[in-house]
Amino acid sequence: MSEVRVLVGTRKGAFILTADGKRDKWEVSGPHFAGWEMYHLKGSPADPNRIYASQTSGWFGQMLQRSNDGGKTWETPGGEQMPEPGTFPAGVSNKFAYDTSPETGKPLTTHQWYDGTQHPWEFKRVWHLEPSLTDPDIVYAGIEDAALFRSTDGAKSWHELSGLRGHGTGPKWQPGAGGMCLHTVILDPSNPKRIFIAISAAGAFRSDDGGKSWKPINQGLHSQYIPDPKAEVGHCVHHIAMHPKKPGVLFMQKHWDVMRSDNAGDSWTEVSGNLPTDFGFVIDVHAHEPETIYVVPIKSDSEHYVPEGKLRVYRSRSGGNEWEPLTKGLPQSDCYVNVLRDAMAVDSLDKCGVYFGTTGGQVYASADAGDSWAAIVRDLPAVLSVEVQTLK
């Protein structure tokens, strides 16, 4: 019998929700790391019992946690308590030190600050963890201020892939309202050298050499709120999704606009179509139908809640443009929640399960590809991220 494990990060701890393949009875475990902001948890595709978690706090900074038993127990990699001083290397699992210039020792570059001046990169937190598709000890971290780091020793130590900031546009990047965060990391299953990332508010970037060099892939994006609406960088990309069987096709929820690319990001076209509003954060793809996609439209950039008090997931079975509202089991009055960028995921069962969490603390699940929904839990702290593991 298959099993589903839903990893939920919230403002005040992590929760793990499990069910069998019917997905109608759920067990809730948590809060893990009670009181901490859990930005993201994600399991390794190569070893589902290996889970990485980003634990952060305004008081104590960043921690990295790792589980080797599916989330039952956790450890800080490299942070084991030493029996005697001086007998074990110090833990550095939470050390994200930006590369500096080898010649001068100074920061590689600066970025644009809110007042238009240049500002040095300063580490804030880990937004997203993306484990390697093949090696449980390799994991990527998307961080704020925006940069991509990689660990090859199970999150014990981290090293920046600094070619991302070094390709020349770094000084033009600027923080969005939520900070200058690298929030999306997608590994191409058909090409181990290809990585996609997205940054608010810089845009989308692609590497074709395993992260050494990068290029902006923002052609076709149009953002009226920036000085040059068609600029090479500066777009506030909220999230990108890809179906593993069609890795050249990307779907994007931008600040405003839902977009698609059929050439691995070289160019984008708008597919917002008949959505009630094309502002939003999440976007995801059906596990078995590469042209079936999901978004949750949000009223506007200043009113971060669903329009008309109705929580509606919109589904397109045509890869965009034509959208249908999915409402069965979702509140259709007096609902004013948001669904954040990493808070939607799909399982790979048949029928495809779709999951999302809200800022109101509900985690909704659909075991029939979105036709009907039920809340697994209703009263968690605000949900920051949702990931799903399908366990055979």
Add this chain to the structure above:
Amino acid sequence: MIRVELPQHLRTLAKVGREVQLEVPGEVTLRSVLDALETRYPMLSGTIRDHVTKERRAFLRFFACEEDLSHDSPDKPLPAEVVSGKEPLLIIGAIAGG
């Protein structure tokens, strides 16, 4: 032995009680105590002071003997009562958030 009292979340992280006791070689200063604390409990590295700059995290404070030592030089000797173990060095999570 130098006594250090930790805020609750750091006790959970380090899997210790309210107070830890540390051997601190050389002069007892904020810097040498934090060095000893992070050596003994590596999972606390980066949680009290920044990994790179070594600056105190903004929402943490250092108290001892009813004095706020947060803005003192990290190399200033700690009070004799802390050095003798009579009083603990308190690491406090500031009350923030409204």
